[in-house]
Amino acid sequence: EPEVTQTPSHQVTQMGQEVILRCVPISNHLYFYWYRQILGQKVEFLVSFYNNEISEKSEIFDDQFSVERPDGSNFTLKIRSTKLEDSAMYFCASSAGRGRNEQFFGPGTRLTVL
């Protein structure tokens, strides 16, 4: 069964450093997403990406965040200058279409900012 994969599973970084989280969506999916979940809180939408551009973003997704699809398979989330409050699980998801189509999640990257 096809699945979304993410690397690394755990990333530890110092405050102010840049991190890049990587995802490989399901191969025939066209819509890609990043969500985050701070420990003990609900899953929150960050950004959606379609046709090589951002289609929607939340207020959390400020100028320190960026996304990219550098090749035909990878989808990345970059945090330019990490803050303590960026510590969370970051989940990548993909779907075949928008709206009603189910989104399938990767196993997540646990980001710890010290």
Place this chain on the structure above:
Amino acid sequence: RKEVEQDPGPFNVPEGATVAFNCTYSNSASQSFFWYRQDCRKEPKLLMSVYSSGNEDGRFTAQLNRASQYISLLIRDSKLSDSATYLCVVNIGNEKLTFGTGTRLTIIP
């Protein structure tokens, strides 16, 4: 009012029992509805989509009441492996999924 509201639980029920979860959503323009389950420190996994006519998948039954903006999930003959957090998830037809905080379920042997 929260966009998606769920009773956080925890629900502790004996193996073999039937358990029901409820969820309400605030945006009447919501178009699609899902139940996901999430095990501790893992990703949300799609359990089932919820359709207006209601739908069943084995021991799981989901219902949608658009007039009351209410979604339910029923688990029959609960098993130890059903222990997880159940997430009510809503989409208003745009890109993002809006998650509830989840209801924690523990099945007791």
